[in-house]
Amino acid sequence: MxxxxxxxxxxxxxxxxxxxxxxxxxxxxxxxxxxxxxxxxxxxxxxxxxxxxxxxxxxxxxxxxxxxxxxxxxxxxxxxxxxxxxxxxxxxxxxxxxxxxxxxxxxxxxxxxxxxxxxxxxxxxxxxxxxxxxxxxxxxxxxxxxxxxxxxxxxxxxxxxxxxxxxxxxxxxxxxxxxxxxxxxxxxxxxxxxxxxxxxxxxxxxxxxxPAVLTNLARTATLIAADTAALDELAVAALAESRSGEGLSVSVLAGLLPAVRGRVLHSWARELGAPGGALAHRHVVSLDALVTAWHGQGTVHLPGGIGVARRSGELVRVVPAHIK
CATH class of the missing domain: 3.40.50.620 (HUPs)
Structure with missing residues (x-):
């Protein structure tokens, strides 16, 4: 043969x-x-x-x-x-x-x-x-x-x-x-x-x-993918735990690890209707600031005409002033 x-x-x-x-x-x-x-x-x-x-x-x-x-x-x-x-x-x-x-x-x-x-x-x-x-x-x-x-x-x-x-x-x-x-x-x-x-x-x-750089770059992707999957699972549970009233509990969000909190906020923004292709890192950072750097700032504007504000210890969806 x-x-x-x-x-x-x-x-x-x-x-x-x-x-x-x-x-x-x-x-x-x-x-x-x-x-x-x-x-x-x-x-x-x-x-x-x-x-x-x-x-x-x-x-x-x-x-x-x-x-x-x-x-x-x-x-x-x-x-x-x-x-x-x-x-x-x-x-x-x-x-x-x-x-x-x-x-x-x-x-x-x-x-x-x-x-x-x-x-x-x-x-x-x-x-x-x-x-x-x-x-x-x-x-x-x-x-x-x-x-x-x-x-x-x-x-x-x-x-x-x-x-x-x-x-x-x-x-x-x-x-x-x-x-x-x-x-x-x-x-x-x-x-x-x-x-x-x-x-x-x-x-x-x-x-x-x-030449090992090609293998190492590909291996890096595999390792990061495994870590990302684990963080995503934690974020699913954290999102469920964060739900409160009409939005998400600020106190629960504040207690999350930053990597998990970012995923929770991203997932929630998608739930609200923000299109994934337009939802950028800066939008999630602005949502995170409502939790971790609160100083009375106003509504965060997300793609798709969606507004999010902090009200009575919760992040809630609001109608942006420019479309009222």
Whole structure:
């Protein structure tokens, strides 16, 4: 029997682990752009014994993107994937820059396909390098622990089995299998922050600190994610304990650890209707000041036209004066 090339074996092992806990007859969908990471992922998924389908998303952002999608779909059908879907999406009217809008549209399409087909999981091809880039970008934005947690291995229907696999290994796996990956021009376009990090920032860090920096950044995300999950659980209990009358008890909030109190206030603001995309750190800091730095200040204005004030020892929702 021919020996399986080590990169191919590594990717297959990672995918088997990533699918643990799923029923034997579960349908698994692979999100595949045709790039090296998702091609290696898709090929490995075919060796798990699961029913495996494939979805490729056409964002319509590049000339010939429809041809690329049809080419990926044709390869998938020939390779035995079933079902095979092409999802065409539009980023028009979506919030954020081109990257964020494309991501929003892509995840919505993948979720809809999973729901329609009854898939138990959708596999995404993010690698250890992608995780390192995510952590570095979060650091640059001044993100808190949630941002520094990077991409989770599992969230809802989505699974990322390759987060411990280097991008170079997926390329080697494709070469060993005779697969010809598509090179996304967006990945080298300096207009995108992630492309600049990939082309310049991370190579500079590797040159200065050694190749282990990629692994260490990814490991940092894993460690912070575990701590964040623990704090989130404490915050759920603390929010329930803080409820009083029409709002939250200031005395209970004041007794919480700052990290827990911040999460409680953030969750409560979301409950009041503040949109998550617009709810910023400064809003939570202002709410916290009503608890810890009270000097008679007025209403805190949150996104969505929501006001919060301190009344009789409670934080309560009020109607902001400018919309009365």
């Amino acid at each position: 021919a020996r399986i090339p080590p990169p191919v074996a590594a990717v297959r092992t990672a995918v088997r682990r990533g699918l643990s806990g799923l029923p034997a007859d579960a349908l698994v969908l692979v999100a595949c752009s045709g790039g090296a990471d998702s091609l290696a992922l898709a090929s490995a998924a075919r060796f798990t014994g699961k029913r495996v389908g494939l979805v490729t998303v056409d964002h319509g952002l590049q000339e010939g993107s429809d041809r690329r999608a049809r080419s990926v779909a044709a390869w998938a059908r020939d390779a035995g994937f079933d079902p095979v879907r092409i999802e065409t999406v539009s980023v028009a009217g979506l919030h954020g820059g081109p990257e964020a809008a494309a991501r929003t549209a892509r995840y919505a399409a993948l979720s809809a396909a999973a729901d329609e087909l009854g898939a138990a999981a959708v596999l995404l091809g993010h690698t250890r390098d992608d995780q390192a880039e995510t952590v570095l970008l979060a650091l640059a934005r001044g993100a808190g622990p949630r941002g520094l947690s990077g991409m989770p291995a599992r969230r809802g229907v989505f699974r990322r089995p390759l987060l411990d696999i280097a991008r170079a290994e997926t390329r080697k796996a494709c070469a060993a299998l005779g697969l010809a990956p598509w090179e996304d021009p967006h990945n080298t376009d300096p207009a995108y922050a992630r492309s600049r990090v990939r082309a310049s920032a991370l190579p500079a860090l590797v040159a200065a600190l050694g």
